[in-house]
Structure formats: C-alpha cells, structure tokens
Amino acid sequence: MPLKNKLTLLLIFVLLALALMTLFWAPFNEAIDREEIKLGLDLKGGAHLVYEADFSQLPSDTDHGEAIKGAMTVIENRINAYGVSEPVIQRMGDKRILVQLPGIDNIEEAKRLIGETALIKFMEQGTDENGNVAWKPATGKLTVKNEAGQDVEVEQALTSQYFKGKVELRIPSGTNQPLVTFDWNNDGAKLFEQITGRLIGKPLGIFMGDELVSSPTVKSVIKDSGVIEGMQIGEARRLINLLNAGRIDVPLQTVEEHDVSATLGADFVHKSKVAGVVGTLVIILFMILYYRLPGVIAGLALLIYAALVIAAFKAVPVTLTLAGIAGFILSIGMAVDANVLIFERMREEIRTGRTIRASVEVGFSRAWPAIRDSNVTTLITCGVLYWMGSALTVPSVKGFAVTLAIGVLISMFSALIITKSFLRLLGGSQLMNNQILFMPISKKQMISGEER
Amino acid sequence: MINFTGKKNWFFVASVIPMIIGIIFMIINGIPWGIDFTGGSVLTVESVSSDVLATRLKALDHSEAVIQVPGENKFTIQTKALGDEEKGAIQKSLEGMGLTVTGSESVSDGTLTTVELTVKGQLSRETLKTKLADLNHAEATIQETGDGKFIVELKEIGGEERSKVEKAFGEMGWSISSFDSVSDPVAKEKARNAIIGVVIASIAMLLYIWWAFRKVSNPFRYGTCAIIALLHDVFICVAFYSIFADTLNLEINLLFITGLLTVIGYSVNDTVVVFDRVRENLGKGTRNVSFEDVVNRSLTETIARCLITVLTVLLATVAVLLFVGDPIRNFIMVLLVGVASGAYSSIFIASMLLVVWEKGRMKKLSANEAAQKAR
Numbered sequence: 111m112p113l114k115n116k117l118t119l120l121l122i123f124v125l126l127a128l129a130l131m132t133l134f135w136a137p138f139n140e141a142i143d144r145e146e147i148k149l150g151l152d153l154k155g156g157a158h159l160v161y162e163a164d165f166s167q168l169p170s171d172t173d174h175g176e177a178i179k180g181a182m183t184v185i186e187n188r189i190n191a192y193g194v195s196e197p198v199i200q201r202m203g204d205k206r207i208l209v210q211l212p213g214i215d216n217i218e219e220a221k222r223l224i225g226e227t228a229l230i231k232f233m234e235q236g237t238d239e240n241g242n243v244a245w246k247p248a249t250g251k252l253t254v255k256n257e258a259g260q261d262v263e264v265e266q267a268l269t270s271q272y273f274k275g276k277v278e279l280r281i282p283s284g285t286n287q288p289l290v291t292f293d294w295n296n297d298g299a300k301l302f303e304q305i306t307g308r309l310i311g312k313p314l315g316i317f318m319g320d321e322l323v324s325s326p327t328v329k330s331v332i333k334d335s336g337v338i339e340g341m342q343i344g345e346a347r348r349l350i351n352l353l354n355a356g357r358i359d360v361p362l363q364t365v366e367e368h369d370v371s372a373t374l375g376a377d378f379v380h381k382s383k384v385a386g387v388v389g390t391l392v393i394i395l396f397m398i399l400y401y402r403l404p405g406v407i408a409g410l411a412l413l414i415y416a417a418l419v420i421a422a423f424k425a426v427p428v429t430l431t432l433a434g435i436a437g438f439i440l441s442i443g444m445a446v447d448a449n450v451l452i453f454e455r456m457r458e459e460i461r462t463g464r465t466i467r468a469s470v471e472v473g474f475s476r477a478w479p480a481i482r483d484s485n486v487t488t489l490i491t492c493g494v495l496y497w498m499g500s501a502l503t504v505p506s507v508k509g510f511a512v513t514l515a516i517g518v519l520i521s522m523f524s525a526l527i528i529t530k531s532f533l534r535l536l537g538g539s540q541l542m543n544n545q546i547l548f549m550p551i552s553k554k555q556m557i558s559g560e561e562r
Numbered sequence: 563m564i565n566f567t568g569k570k571n572w573f574f575v576a577s578v579i580p581m582i583i584g585i586i587f588m589i590i591n592g593i594p595w596g597i598d599f600t601g602g603s604v605l606t607v608e609s610v611s612s613d614v615l616a617t618r619l620k621a622l623d624h625s626e627a628v629i630q631v632p633g634e635n636k637f638t639i640q641t642k643a644l645g646d647e648e649k650g651a652i653q654k655s656l657e658g659m660g661l662t663v664t665g666s667e668s669v670s671d672g673t674l675t676t677v678e679l680t681v682k683g684q685l686s687r688e689t690l691k692t693k694l695a696d697l698n699h700a701e702a703t704i705q706e707t708g709d710g711k712f713i714v715e716l717k718e719i720g721g722e723e724r725s726k727v728e729k730a731f732g733e734m735g736w737s738i739s740s741f742d743s744v745s746d747p748v749a750k751e752k753a754r755n756a757i758i759g760v761v762i763a764s765i766a767m768l769l770y771i772w773w774a775f776r777k778v779s780n781p782f783r784y785g786t787c788a789i790i791a792l793l794h795d796v797f798i799c800v801a802f803y804s805i806f807a808d809t810l811n812l813e814i815n816l817l818f819i820t821g822l823l824t825v826i827g828y829s830v831n832d833t834v835v836v837f838d839r840v841r842e843n844l845g846k847g848t849r850n851v852s853f854e855d856v857v858n859r860s861l862t863e864t865i866a867r868c869l870i871t872v873l874t875v876l877l878a879t880v881a882v883l884l885f886v887g888d889p890i891r892n893f894i895m896v897l898l899v900g901v902a903s904g905a906y907s908s909i910f911i912a913s914m915l916l917v918v919w920e921k922g923r924m925k926k927l928s929a930n931e932a933a934q935k936a937r
Contacts, residue, residue, distance in 0.1 A: 487771065
C-alpha cells in the first residue's frame with residue numbers, strides 16, 4: 111500500500127478517535143469544556159424571565175415601542191455574546207419583555223447579564239462636606255445649542271456614553287494584564303482633554319456601576335482614546351461584551367423568573383434518537399441492497415459521517431433544536447448522494463468493459479467535478495448566510511449556516527476520502543474480481559461470457 | 563435515451579398549474595403566517611385554587627374575601643355583606659371562569675358564596691394539549707414551570723375567543739392566571755433579512771456556476787437556469803403551504819424559513835449535478851449531435867442518481883415523520899415538498915429552460931445563415 115493511502119487511513123482513524131472521545135469520554139469532555147450536547151428550548155427547557163420597563167423616569171415624549179425594541183436588540187446582543195444560542199425574546203403586552211434562555215442553569219448569572227446597565231463612570235477626587243477625600247464625577251464643559259438655537263456651555267459628566275465604536279480587549283505580550291481600549295467620540299474627546307488637563311499628577315477613578323475598577327494617575331493630556339487596566343480577564347471580557355452590546359436606555363425590572371420545561375415534552379430527545387437510528391439503518395440497508403459491496407463501505411462511511419457530525423455539533427457547540435436534529439437526520443439521506451454519484455459512475459464504467467479496479471478509480475475521478483461544484487455552491491450559500499446572519503443579526507440563520515456547512519464538509523470527506531480508501535484497501539483482494547459484488551450481471555454479459 | 567426535451571412544454575405546464583392554484587389561494591386566504599410573524603398570546607394556566615380565586619376577587623375589589631375549601635372541588639367565599647348588584651358581578655365573573663356558583667346567602671357578618679367545580683380535570687401537558695386541540699388551537703406550545711403552572715403560547719386571541727377558552731378551561735378546573743399578547747417586533751425584519759441573504763447567495767452561486775462552466779459556450783445561462791429552478795422550488799413550497807394551510811395545519815414560521823434554506827442548498831446542488839453531465843457530454847465532441855440530444859443523453863444518465871438521492875432523503879424524512887412527527891411538521895413538509903420539487907426542477911425545469919434558450923440562439927444563427935445565403 112502506498113504511503114499516501116496509509117496516511118489517509120491514519121487521518122480517518124485519528125478523526126474518528128477524536129470524535130468518539132468527544133462523544134463518550136468524560137475526562138476528555140471536561141478538558142475541552144464540552145460536557146454535553148447543547149439542546150434548545152423545545153427539547154430541554156431553560157430559564158424564563160419577564161422584564162418590565164419603567165418609563166416613569168424617561169422623558170414623556172419617549173416612543174415606548176421603539177424603546178422596548180431597542181432594549182430587545184441589546185438583550186439579544188448580550189445573550190449572543192454570552193454564547194447562548196436559540197433564545198426566545200418577545201415583546202409581551204406594551205411594556206414587558208419575555209426572555210427564554212435554553213439550558214441555563216444559573217438563572218442569577220443570566221439575569222445579571224441581561225439586566226445590567228453597563229455604564230463606566232469617570233471620577234475625580236474631591237472633598238465631601240466633612241472634609242474627607244471622596245470621588246465625585248469628573249466633568250467638563252460642552253457647547254450645545256439651547257432651545258432658542260444659541261450656543262450655551264453645559265457641564266457634563268464623563269461616562270462610557272461618549273465611547274465611539276467598539277471597545278477592545280488587548281493583552282500586551284509578556285503580561286497577563288488585560289487592557290480594555292476605547293475611543294472617544296467628539297464630545298468625549300473634548301471632555302477628556304479638559305479633565306486630563308486638570309488632573310495631571312492626580313488620580314482618575316474609573317468606576318463600573320459603583321465599583322472602582324482602577325485609578326490610574328494622569329500623566330499627560332489625553333484626547334482621543336483611553337485604556338482601562340487592572341481588571342481580571344473574565345471581568346474585562348464581560349465588560350466588553352456589555353459595552354459592545356449597547357446600552358439599555360430604559361430601566362428594566364424582573365417581574366417573573368422561573369425554570370420552564372421543554373416546549374415539546376421530555377420524550378422528544380429519545381424519539382429523535384430513535385428516528386435517527388432507524389433512518390440511518392434504513393438508508394444503509396438500501397445502499398447495501400442496491401450497491402452491494404460498495405454499499406457496505408458507503409454504510410460504514412455513513413456511520414463515521416454521523417459520528418463526526420455529532421461530535422462537531424458538540425465541539426462547536428451548536429445548540430440543537432428538534433428541527434436541527436431532524437435536519438441532521440435528513441442530511442444523512444443527502445450525504446450518501448456523493449456516494450451514489452460515484453457508484454453510478456463505477457457501474458457505467460464496468461458496463462463499458464473496464465475492470466472493476468479501474469472502474470473504481472475512474473468512477474471517483476469522473477464524479478469529482480459534479481461533487482465539487484455542487485457542494486461548493488452549497489458552501490457558498492452557507493458563507494453568505496453566515497455573513498448575513500451576523501451582519502443583520504439573525505442568529506438562527508447564522509446557526510443554520512454553520513450546521514449545514516459542517517454537514518457538507520464532513521459528507522464530502524466521508525464520500526470521497528473514507529469510501530475511497532476503504533475501497534482501495536480491498537484493492538488487492540479477490541473481492542475486486544467479482545462483478546456480482548458490484549452490480550447485477552446483465553443477460554448480454556452472461557451470454558457473451560464476459561463475466562469478470 | 564429518453565426523449566425529455568420533446569415533452570418540455572408539458573413539464574412547464576405541470577409546474578405552472580400548482581403555482582397558479584397557489585397564487586389563487588394566496589389571494590383568497592392570504593399567506594398562512596405563523597405566530598413567529600403575527601404575534602400571539604401567552605397564558606399562564608394553573609389549577610383553580612383558593613389563591614386563584616383570591617386574586618380574581620381582589621380584581622373585583624374584594625380583597626377582604628376569605629376563601630375556604632370545605633370539600634374537594636368546592637370553595638366557599640366569605641365577603642362583606644353584598645347587594646344584589648355586587649353579588650351578580652361576582653357570580654358573573656366566576657361563571658365566566660367556567661365555575662358553577664351553587665349558592666349565595668347572607669350570614670351574620672357578610673355574604674357567603676359557594677362555588678363548585680364541574681369537573682376537576684387533571685392539569686397536565688397532555689390534558690392541556692388535548693383541550694387546546696378541541697378548541698382549535700393545535701398550534702399551541704406548552705411549557706411547564708417549576709411550580710406546576712403551564713405557560714401556553716398560541717395564536718393571538720382576544721375578546722370572545724379569549725372568554726371561550728377561559729370558560730372551557732374553567733370547566734376543567736383550570737384557570738388562566740395571566741394573559742398577555744406577545745410579538746417579536748423584528749420578526750418580519752429578520753425574515754426580510756433572511757430573504758436578502760438568499761438573494762445575495764443566489765447571485766454568488768450564479769457567479770460560481772458561471773465560472774465553473776466557463777469551458778462550455780454561454781456559461782452564464784447555466785447559472786441563470788439553476789437560479790430559476792431554485793426560485794421555482796421556493797415558490798412551489800410557498801404555494802403548497804398556502805394551499806394546504808388548513809388541511810394539513812401548516813403555517814409559515816421560522817422553522818419553515820429554515821427548511822426553505824435547506825431546500826435552496828439542495829436544489830442548486832441537484833441542478834449542478836445534472837448540468838455537470840451536460841458539460842461533460844458537450845466536451846466529448848458533439849459535432850453532429852444536437853444540443854437537445856446531449857441534454858437527453860445527460861438526463862438519461864443522471865436520472866437514476868437523482869431518483870436514488872430523492873429516495874434516500876425520503877427514507878430519512880419518513881423516519882423523522884414516524885418517530886418525531888407532529889411538532890416539526892412545518893419543517894418536514896417544506897423539506898418533503900422542496901426536495902421533490904428540487905429534483906423535478908433540476909431535470910424538467912432547469913435543463914429544459916437551457917434547451918429553450920440554446921435553441922433560441924441556434925434558430926437565430928440559422929436565420930442569419932439563411933439571410934446571408936439569400937444575399
């Protein structure tokens with residue numbers, strides 16, 4: 111056997127071993143932090159939270175519908191940043207928001223994440239009425255137009271409201287001290303210039319809510335951008351997620367919180383497993399009956415396909431809903447398509463009088479352009495949908511694109527590489543001389559004694 | 563070799579008829595949007611208990627009411643002394659909940675109203691589901707909360723419909739303890755964005771096919787025909803859902819959209835496989851063979867593969883239908899219809915359109931030749 115074939119077999123073996131470890135070996139799962147396959151609300155249930163918006167403190171001309179919509183978008187962004195997919199976020203009545211998060215064990219953490227009004231405040235030191243040193247908001251003057259259209263100066267406190275674009279995390283090499291970097295918008299830059307100018311040699315307090323995060327000493331006048339240091343890495347990540355998800359402008363209160371069961375009832379996980387096993391076995395049986403020896407090998411490749419895909423779902427991780435599982439089962443039906451193409455080609459070649467061994471090789475190479483082009487078009491769809499899904503915030507479309515792409519790539523691997531190397535393994539054996547193992551022998555062939 | 567191209571007009575007609583029927587249904591009944599898009603109602607359902615009654619009476623300004631449970635399915639409500647009007651209001655409200663008011667008498671320090679439940683149906687996911695199906699709300703989803711209540715989401719109901727459900731539940735000994743309308747204000751936006759995504763994906767696929775078929779003449783036509791076949795399949799799916807919305811209890815929701823995305827991938831995939839054979843056969847030297855014959859030969863050679871692929875997908879679908887079934891019918895049906903339509907359109911729409919288009923060109927060519935000869 112040539113070295114290349116040996117290497118291919120080794121690759122298949124390693125991938126399969128990795129997949130089986132991901133699926134069944136608990137210590138390995140703990141090591142990669144993937145204890146179980148994530149299941150959606152319909153299969154597993156999760157946390158059910160209802161928030162109520164408090165419009166009393168907002169200006170009376172606030173558009174309630176828009177405010178709720180804005181808050182929903184921010185909640186959705188935060189949930190996505192947290193890595194929970196397939197949530198339910200709905201407007202309930204006029205001023206409430208219903209949020210359901212699949213598979214959340216820690217309802218407190220979920221609440222904290224959604225409800226927190228992420229605001230970074232910048233403070234300077236002053237004295238309170240008792241003469242003690244205390245933090246007070248660092249302010250600066252901004253020129254704004256008043257109602258009459260005249261320019262007036264107003265005193266404004268500096269907060270993360272004046273950030274521009276995305277906040278980023280940097281870890282300078284050689285340290286494990288995370289830095290959160292940000293840019294100021296025009297007003298922010300004006301304020302920051304005045305404040306840092308005033309505070310040279312003095313500390314600037316950076317607060318998250320009421321908690322002091324760090325208090326660096328100002329060394330020079332800074333205008334456009336800034337850095338927050340002194341945070342733990344986890345804390346810094348959370349802060350960034352919150353800031354980048356946007357601000358919730360309306361105060362939200364939790365009015366209801368409890369765990370909910372799966373939408374569909376518990377037994378559907380089991381039912382879908384049965385459907386998957388039965389579906390796979392029926393397809394394998396069909397392949398064996400119709401394609402004989404190659405069918406057996408395609409069946410084997412299909413089992414490996416299934417194991418690889420489920421392992422990939424677990425590793426990514428993909429949140430599986432019932433529809434996702436059904437889609438996966440259907441993909442098993444579609445995954446044999448490449449094999450069907452190849453085997454049909456093989457039969458055509460055998461019919462034209464080639465030896466079986468040659469037909470196997472020709473079958474693969476002739477079927478390749480069709481398999482390549484058809485799968486590339488599907489992958490293009492996946493790519494566009496993934497991109498659109500992120501750009502237009504349709505997470506379910508993004509999730510779908512990932513699932514489909516995993517299926518397509520692994521099915522190509524299974525049909526082309528696995529089936530081919532297994533068939534080649536048989537290459538030297540007598541099996542490859544027996545046409546009855548590959549296709550029915552036509553009458554014409556029998557009469558002319560062409561049986562090979 | 564089977565002569566497919568000879569019957570091409572029949573194939574077009576076979577596609578257009580269901581489309582026309584679909585359009586008629588869409589005009590008459592509208593597109594059957596699901597809760598995801600139209601919004602719906604969310605109810606919390608719990609067994610009638612003294613707490614439930616207390617809440618209800620509080621809403622009627624009787625927070626002083628003392629509720630006791632003298633026997634199974636029986637409640638007594640002691641309030642301050644009530645006039646006839648007030649008694650009537652309480653009675654009406656309780657009966658609106660589907661409860662039977664068996665008596666109302668004056669006692670020394672107030673009025674005692676006795677309430678009985680007709681039947682006490684066990685409140686469980688199954689009984690709730692059955693009852694909802696009886697009330698024509700098979701679309702409802704049910705979730706159980708940790709404390710034995712049920713959250714039900716169903717189509718938007720209001721006014722009369724709501725009273726009807728409340729009464730029917732009350733007769734089972736269940737009460738609706740909260741009722742809200744829910745909607746995703748951006749659901750339609752999301753669906754629209756998904757459609758934009760599909761349009762861009764179609765253009766990208768067209769460009770790829772154009773490039774992949776660059777060795778044959780007019781590669782652009784192959785891409786275009788594949789995309790037309792794709793649109794054909796999308797339209798057939800929507801038409802099918804419009805026609806059978808009531809009969810098969812189908813609706814166009816986010817699951818349908820997901821299913822449709824799968825169909826789109828499959829449809830182009832299938833068309834490319836067929837076109838690939840045309841490409842290969844054209845490359846074999848076809849000086850004296852007409853384009854129609856090349857297509858016919860290619861289709862004859864690939865039809866077995868097309869049928870077998872549809873069959874294997876069908877086998878998987880049937881397994882899902884049998885063992886999982888109802889909850890994802892909206893997803894499974896679009897895949898069933900879409901895959902069948904995808905296979906059909908690759909052979910009978912995409913390839914035939916290609917023939918019509920190429921033939922148009924050939925006619926033009928021969929007309930030019932004739933004109934030149936005449937000169």
